[in-house]
Amino acid sequence: MSRGVSIIEARIADTADGWRLDRALADAVPTMSRERLKALISSGQVTGPEGLARDPARKAPGGAVFSVAIPEPEPAHNIAQDIALTVVFEDEHLIVIDKQAGLVVHPAAGNLDGTLVNALLHHCAGQLSGIGGVARPGIVHRIDKDTSGLMLAAKTDRAHEGLARQFKSHSIxxxxxxxxxxxxxxxxxxxxxxxxxxxxxxxxxxxxxxxxxxxxxxxxxxxxxxxxxxxxxxxxxxxxxxxxxxxxxxxxxxxxxxxxxxxxxxxxxxxxxxxxxxxxxxxxxxxxxxxxxxxxxxxxxxxxxxxxxxxxxxxxx
Structure with a gap:
């Protein structure tokens, strides 16, 4: 079964004229990472004034509008685990966690489970932001494994986008x-x-x-x-x-x-x-x-x- 695709229009800022395309698009679409956009460009998912744009390093013209095709998120491969969380606040859009020291945020080599992502997959079952390429908790910032304290995660794409804008503008x-x-x-x-x-x-x-x-x-x-x-x-x-x-x-x-x-x-x-x-x-x-x-x-x-x-x-x- 093929996945659906959503299209977003991104206008390159005048101040980004001459930047690499992946960098300029990341500036124009703050909800998406530069690496994610680089992968979409390379796989033929980005179209500009001159047609398909497959080179992330090409120079972006200021004021140009690019169409970015975003495939629906793939199912997450991370395992939902019943790990105790201290929930400070939660509604249908977001959740604030008081993370204990020693808890890794994202699964990675050497820490494939037992992470905050695994815990949120269990706690927020079926209610997680899909921005980022896979259906995983929309964690919009990180703190180190051995740092304790408050962390924020988005449960909906709308919340993820809004929080990403605030982090980018340094208003948090x-x-x-x-x-x-x-x-x-x-x-x-x-x-x-x-x-x-x-x-x-x-x-x-x-x-x-x-x-x-x-x-x-x-x-x-x-x-x-x-x-x-x-x-x-x-x-x-x-x-x-x-x-x-x-x-x-x-x-x-x-x-x-x-x-x-x-x-x-x-x-x-x-x-x-x-x-x-x-x-x-x-x-x-x-x-x-x-x-x-x-x-x-x-x-x-x-x-x-x-x-x-x-x-x-x-x-x-």
Whole structure:
């Protein structure tokens, strides 16, 4: 049985004139990833003023309109699993989860099940956004496996599209609480530094030159002075991979317990071992956005989990 196809019209912005076609279309259609559009172009699903466009690298003319044919989502191959979730809010359009540390978001090599996707497939059976190529939960942002806190997923395509627009415009209010090493000399500050893949380790992110990577801004403020550490709130103006972890490390205050971007101080090493604390001390504590369908403001807060609270209590001066 053949799958249906939906057609969307995408106008290339004047400011995107001369960009690669896949990049320009991703700018014009924020609900679709560049990789997804690249695959659709290569498979002959995109038509422009000059006919079929099969080269993702061709230059896109500003103002041109392209038709993108999107096949209906294929059935998900992920297994629905009855994994306990802390649901903060849910309606017919979206769901907000308070994710526990250690829970992987998407299945991947080495983590094919036991993920948030598997849990949502069970919890939201039959009610998931199909945007993205397969019928899987419409997770519009991620947090790291070992970061705890608030996450948002779309249950309908309309909600997914609306939330994607808010994430692209950086209007989502996301605030993290982190315990960082060292004593911050000022009460607040801003890190404005582009992020990209590390040139020495492609699995890591790093601060890169202004003409490289992606624009990234983190606003931080000190909440409590601890013993050779500080509790800070980090508000994300942008949302890049590992942004808080890399930005705080770049100013000499890596997250306590961070195995990738931090070097554990001798005075903390024994404490972390005693507490059994084996992750970066980072928690997604606040999430605010406009409901993508009903248009009213929503805001949610999450208290830091027990393991991070125990670490905080032990470090109190």
């Amino acid at each position: 209010d996301r605030r993290y609480k982190a315990i960082v090493s060292g004593q911050l000399k000022t009460s607040e500050g801003t890190v404005n530094a582009n992020l990209g893949r590390s040139s020495t380790n492609r699995k890591k992110m790093a601060v890169v030159r202004e003409d490289q990577g992606k624009h990234a801004i983190t606003h931080w403020r000190k909440l409590h002075q601890l013993r050779d550490a500080s509790l800070v709130e980090c508000r994300l103006e942008t949302g890049r991979t590992h942004q808080v972890r890399v930005h705080m490390a770049s100013i000499g205050h890596p997250l306590v317990g961070d195995p990738v971007y931090g070097s554990t101080r001798p005075q903390h090493r024994q404490l972390l071992a005693t507490l059994g604390f084996q992750r970066q001390a980072l928690h997604a504590a606040h999430l605010g956005f406009i409901h993508p369908v009903k248009s009213h403001a929503l805001a949610f807060d999450s208290e830091i989990p027990a393991d991070m609270q125990e670490l905080f209590d032990t470090l109190v001066v």
